[in-house]
Amino acid sequence: MxxxxxxxxxxxxxxxxxxxxxxxxxxxxxxxxxxxxxxxxxxxxxxxxxxxxxxxxxxxxxxxxxxxxxxxxxxxxxxxxxxxxxxxxxxxxxxxxxxxxxxxxxxxxxxxxxxxxxxxxxxxxxxxxxxxxxxxAEPPAGLTKAQKDALRRIAEGERHAEAAAKLGITESAFKARLISTRKRLMARTTAEALQRAQEYRLL
Structure with a gap:
């Protein structure tokens, strides 16, 4: 990491x-x-x-x-x-x-x-x-499909409620996915998690 x-x-x-x-x-x-x-x-x-x-x-x-x-x-x-x-x-x-x-x-x-x-x-x-x-600098082996989907929605500029609706989940479930993604990438913010996922070529 x-x-x-x-x-x-x-x-x-x-x-x-x-x-x-x-x-x-x-x-x-x-x-x-x-x-x-x-x-x-x-x-x-x-x-x-x-x-x-x-x-x-x-x-x-x-x-x-x-x-x-x-x-x-x-x-x-x-x-x-x-x-x-x-x-x-x-x-x-x-x-x-x-x-x-x-x-x-x-x-x-x-x-x-x-x-x-x-x-x-x-x-x-x-x-x-x-x-x-x-x-x-060893990156994580990968992200789950749910984590990737959540990050892609953020990358496209969607708000949490909009992204959750498109994924067919609740907003709280969407936020939980982002939290797990940040932990996986050791990132303090979602923006930092997105940047690291792109640097690591995980998306």
Whole structure:
């Protein structure tokens, strides 16, 4: 289940270990992550995006093909587009990529250092952070049909009484469905529950 305060605390630890920034994709499903964080220099991030490097990045290819950790200097994946050379030219000459989780829900982290290779101890620390983030961001397996129906009615802008009538239940029963949905998604409000359900691709 997602716990944003704990996630933020772990990201602060990554800030310390990766002085030149990091890129983090949690629970990559259907070719897109459920959550993504990026602190690389803005010039590199913009250059990377403009050149469509995400589809050609050897660090991502490596992370999707295996789990573990690898320094960029030892990546066994071909780099025909010279992305790692471009990264070095933008102040990211040293780095490491780490991958964790099943292929159906993989989490990948890349960390950068502008001055030196990461030590074994630092890589172990990043690996531990990645595993914790992966677990914290784990979405629920699914919602019941009743919970999905209730959220869809809210997403369409219907009021409780109107939504309940369309579902053929009482308004109090409809509200009970929303309460159970909020609990399931660990959300404080229905709006937050709807947002998380969409982020988790549960609707």
């Amino acid at each position: 997602i716990a944003r305060a704990e996630i933020n605390a772990l990201l602060k630890k990554l800030d310390v270990i990766a002085p030149t920034g990091y890129f983090l994709s949690l629970h990559i499903r259907f070719a897109a992550p459920l959550m993504r964080f990026q602190t690389y220099p803005e010039t590199w991030a913009e250059f990377y995006f403009q050149n469509g490097f995400a589809l050609r990045d050897p660090t991502i290819a490596w992370g999707l093909s295996t789990t573990g950790a690898c320094r960029w200097s030892a990546l066994p994946v071909p780099d025909p587009f010279g992305i790692m050379r471009e990264a070095a030219g933008h102040g990211l000459p040293y780095g490491a990529t780490l991958s964790h989780g099943l292929i159906t829900s993989r989490s990948i982290a890349s960390v950068a250092n502008g001055k030196r290779e990461f030590t074994d101890e630092e890589i172990v620390a990043v690996s531990a952070i990645l595993r914790q983030l992966h677990e914290l």
